[in-house]
Amino acid sequence: MYRIAVDVGGTFTDVVLQNESTGSIIGTKTPSTPSDQSIGLMKGIQKICEENDIELSQIQSIMHGTTVATNAVLEGKGAKVGLITTEGFEQILHVARSWTPAPISAWMGFIKPDPLADLIYTRGAKERIDAKGEVLTELDEDQVRSEIQALYEEGIESLTVSLLNSYANPTHEQRIREMAEEIDPNILVSISYDILPEFREYERTLTTVMNSYVRPPMQRYLTNIQNKLEDLKLNSRLSIVRSDGGLMSIPAAASLPVHTMLSGPSGGVTAAAMIGSQTGNRNVISFDMGGTSTDVSLTYDGTPRVSRETKVGVFPVKSPSLEVESIGAGGGSIAHVPPTGALRVGPQSAGSEPGPASYGSGGEDPTVTDANVVLGYLPPSLVGGEMKLDVEAAEKAVQKVAEKLDTDIYHAAQGIYDIVNENMYGATRVVSVERGYDPREFSLLALGGAGPLHANALGKLTGSFPVILPPTPGVLSALGFLQSDIRNEYSRTYIHKLSHLDRENLIAALNDLYLDCHSWLEQEKVEEDQRLIRFEVDVRYFRQGHEIPIKVTKEELDHAGVSILAERFSSIHEQIYGFKMDVEVELVNIRAIAIGKVESPSIPMVEEGEVDASGAIIDHWERPF
Amino acid sequence: MKLTIWREGDHAYFDWTGTDKQSPGPINYYLSEPMFKMFIGSFLISVFDPAINFNDGFYDVLHIESPEGTLMRPVEPAALGCRTHALSRLFDVLSGALSINTPENSPAAGYGTSPYFIYSGYDQDGRYFNLMEVMYGGLPGRPIGDGLDGHSWWPAFVNIPTEYLETYYPLRVEYYRTGKDSGGAGMNRGGNCNEKLYTCLAKGTVSIHDDRSTLQPWGINGGEPGGSSSKTLIRKDGSKQELDSKVDNIEVEPGDQILFITGGSGGWGDPLERKPEQVCMDVKRELVSLEKAKDAYGVVLNPSTLEIQREETVELRNHMRRQRGNLKAFNFGNRADIVKV
Numbered sequence: 001m002y003r004i005a006v007d008v009g010g011t012f013t014d015v016v017l018q019n020e021s022t023g024s025i026i027g028t029k030t031p032s033t034p035s036d037q038s039i040g041l042m043k044g045i046q047k048i049c050e051e052n053d054i055e056l057s058q059i060q061s062i063m064h065g066t067t068v069a070t071n072a073v074l075e076g077k078g079a080k081v082g083l084i085t086t087e088g089f090e091q092i093l094h095v096a097r098s099w100t101p102a103p104i105s106a107w108m109g110f111i112k113p114d115p116l117a118d119l120i121y122t123r124g125a126k127e128r129i130d131a132k133g134e135v136l137t138e139l140d141e142d143q144v145r146s147e148i149q150a151l152y153e154e155g156i157e158s159l160t161v162s163l164l165n166s167y168a169n170p171t172h173e174q175r176i177r178e179m180a181e182e183i184d185p186n187i188l189v190s191i192s193y194d195i196l197p198e199f200r201e202y203e204r205t206l207t208t209v210m211n212s213y214v215r216p217p218m219q220r221y222l223t224n225i226q227n228k229l230e231d232l233k234l235n236s237r238l239s240i241v242r243s244d245g246g247l248m249s250i251p252a253a254a255s256l257p258v259h260t261m262l263s264g265p266s267g268g269v270t271a272a273a274m275i276g277s278q279t280g281n282r283n284v285i286s287f288d289m290g291g292t293s294t295d296v297s298l299t300y301d302g303t304p305r306v307s308r309e310t311k312v313g314v315f316p317v318k319s320p321s322l323e324v325e326s327i328g329a330g331g332g333s334i335a336h337v338p339p340t341g342a343l344r345v346g347p348q349s350a351g352s353e354p355g356p357a358s359y360g361s362g363g364e365d366p367t368v369t370d371a372n373v374v375l376g377y378l379p380p381s382l383v384g385g386e387m388k389l390d391v392e393a394a395e396k397a398v399q400k401v402a403e404k405l406d407t408d409i410y411h412a413a414q415g416i417y418d419i420v421n422e423n424m425y426g427a428t429r430v431v432s433v434e435r436g437y438d439p440r441e442f443s444l445l446a447l448g449g450a451g452p453l454h455a456n457a458l459g460k461l462t463g464s465f466p467v468i469l470p471p472t473p474g475v476l477s478a479l480g481f482l483q484s485d486i487r488n489e490y491s492r493t494y495i496h497k498l499s500h501l502d503r504e505n506l507i508a509a510l511n512d513l514y515l516d517c518h519s520w521l522e523q524e525k526v527e528e529d530q531r532l533i534r535f536e537v538d539v540r541y542f543r544q545g546h547e548i549p550i551k552v553t554k555e556e557l558d559h560a561g562v563s564i565l566a567e568r569f570s571s572i573h574e575q576i577y578g579f580k581m582d583v584e585v586e587l588v589n590i591r592a593i594a595i596g597k598v599e600s601p602s603i604p605m606v607e608e609g610e611v612d613a614s615g616a617i618i619d620h621w622e623r624p625f
Numbered sequence: 626m627k628l629t630i631w632r633e634g635d636h637a638y639f640d641w642t643g644t645d646k647q648s649p650g651p652i653n654y655y656l657s658e659p660m661f662k663m664f665i666g667s668f669l670i671s672v673f674d675p676a677i678n679f680n681d682g683f684y685d686v687l688h689i690e691s692p693e694g695t696l697m698r699p700v701e702p703a704a705l706g707c708r709t710h711a712l713s714r715l716f717d718v719l720s721g722a723l724s725i726n727t728p729e730n731s732p733a734a735g736y737g738t739s740p741y742f743i744y745s746g747y748d749q750d751g752r753y754f755n756l757m758e759v760m761y762g763g764l765p766g767r768p769i770g771d772g773l774d775g776h777s778w779w780p781a782f783v784n785i786p787t788e789y790l791e792t793y794y795p796l797r798v799e800y801y802r803t804g805k806d807s808g809g810a811g812m813n814r815g816g817n818c819n820e821k822l823y824t825c826l827a828k829g830t831v832s833i834h835d836d837r838s839t840l841q842p843w844g845i846n847g848g849e850p851g852g853s854s855s856k857t858l859i860r861k862d863g864s865k866q867e868l869d870s871k872v873d874n875i876e877v878e879p880g881d882q883i884l885f886i887t888g889g890s891g892g893w894g895d896p897l898e899r900k901p902e903q904v905c906m907d908v909k910r911e912l913v914s915l916e917k918a919k920d921a922y923g924v925v926l927n928p929s930t931l932e933i934q935r936e937e938t939v940e941l942r943n944h945m946r947r948q949r950g951n952l953k954a955f956n957f958g959n960r961a962d963i964v965k966v
Contacts, residue, residue, distance in 0.1 A: 088800030094775075098775055101780055103667050103780060104671075106667075106675065107773070164787060200789065340677060342677070
């Protein structure tokens, strides 16, 4: 029996097939089909089966990373979303957090995208609940009913209900949903209490609206896939990959598509963590360098970092994701000299069309790939002779930059190479140094088509050792999906100072989330012995603005009491920020993570080779250094 | 505040001579020279080449003159508690000075202040509380497009969630929105101000310091000025009292309310050039009123359906163009009435 992982990217759909008994893997690529990603998905599955003489019936499970949800947001192709909020707060998405980017005066160039639920489709409900969950103003059902009807008449496809303080008391949101479903059961309704019962109204509303926005396109896509699988009589279990690297069933993904926004990048991180661990390097910084962008992430002690936030464009969605820092640096990044005179590389990219000058597809701008050709780091022919690089075109393109810098093409090419490396180094610092980790205590793993070419240079900058180049670096995201477990989270806001916290109360609250996790895993058809529930509490100093998630178990609380949270918080605070304070500590949110373990055989290791690398030579070429 | 700038060869000079003497009140701001150079460089970098890696290499070609004993270079003893208003305003002054020759390259004036709502006392459990909340306002119309409604000019600052405020402090927020029409009209609209209505739930004191309550933020390149700030105390018996922009220790009882309105911002470019579709959308979103759409932008909308009346709009705009004088590079609004030079 076999497992297949499919990662649909912008240009290519990567497919990896794994033999469940031996663990061996084989990969292939097929062009993506952006108009309907499922075409590329099915083509990829069929291609890899044909190439390896396998019947479709031998496929046990399929793990699929998709960008349908993200694309809907970035291209503005999601649903027309209506929003019902508390009267007086209709501009909640418009004002957002009032945030503008650094440095000083950068607001002048800041283009803020329109809210996903436009102001014209937002209505205020006559109701009010206070921070303790007490009802101050009863829900005016007649008024809300007429608002919903008006919104539906305007062609709303998806309704979000997000009321102030609903995390403390969901009854008004639930009632409004009931009324909306009575008016028109065909229009999907999302309430913020179901998506994210945590305080901070903007983030809760944004995340719920985002879910409403992407739900219709995601549902259409998933129905499409289900039909195609049925047509081919495929009995395999299809899972959708989440932004935090976990897996969800089709019904779960159809209901909570907001958790699938960054599934592709998560695969690369999971793969890096897995390869790192298998090679004895549990601390690993990975960088996935493609044609246009590089994704950098950090794994500590075999566990990738999970961020509580997923940045979708400018929107800070409160959906868990594997922490990935993205920058505009890739093989196709264009080198240019602006009027201010310093050499720049990217973020503009030549993409695949026209591509680097050396690809001979009409590109004339010098790219990182062209610099690599001029420097001799890329030989004139690739892929076993299948692809020829036009060295003259590369030299001509780099000459454009060399002229502006008043130097020769070799120094110019070296400059392009150095600068793109420095840009990527900057990204590695964000995930390591800025989080309290020393990159010299980590290994460096290169992914993506262009990664291996820059790995040693980046290793020198970061001081990370060893530098790891995995086989098949181009399809590593898909490989990561093979290592994923089924996953979901349940959380709620639970604001209590540690000194006022009753241990029994806390354990009871965690238990409620524990039961939610079990019932979800039951729905996902996970056997009891494959279930794992982990707990986290978000902690901060009293009345701070930001909190830190701390792992904890029920046994530890039973044994050591709540003071263990203060100790753990103190040491993590010191690690990240360099200091701790003698101030009261408070709990802010509690969380239970539901994990359904999925059997994933290890990838077989090859024998260690010799020091003599002469067998790796594929070509000879003379270039000045 | 008076700023004169000029160039000598490859060097630039920024001179604050003519700025008023320092104040006995707490509005003085000690402007550090390197910090001012940083502000100048950051502004120019944002306008011309935002990808430049920030560094102080340009400091040597900038020269700053700040006479001692003035608002921007006070001598001890000088009270600085409310210095953030001069700090915020100097950006409008700097941007204005830099744009005298090329107003099309620069934004209009922003809300230009740092508004604070301060509320302290003892809550119903007898615990002391002390809230100091910073608020924001209109970011002005700029060359690349509209300003931003109710946003922060200072980078990376965020507002305090209402749910946070109501958890930790004895107050209720009745509404939190932006001020309709407070953004100056322009081809690129100035951003609206912030408007927040608080109900105090505990006995205590309220202090406020903000600015821009008198003068309007100026419009540029044909754009109009924006709205100024205001603060109102609404006692629980309904009586209203207008407050100055800086007040200390007003006694409040549970049920008293504060209406906190910050400064708007100026518009960029000719309002009659703003696409009628955009003006119509502004009105539908309740950011601009039906009346202002007509009076400032020359766009006539059907009052019930809000559909654009195309012919009337063309006619009205032609009429307005004939009636008005030349467009002003800088439109200071009410300044001439208030500041006698």
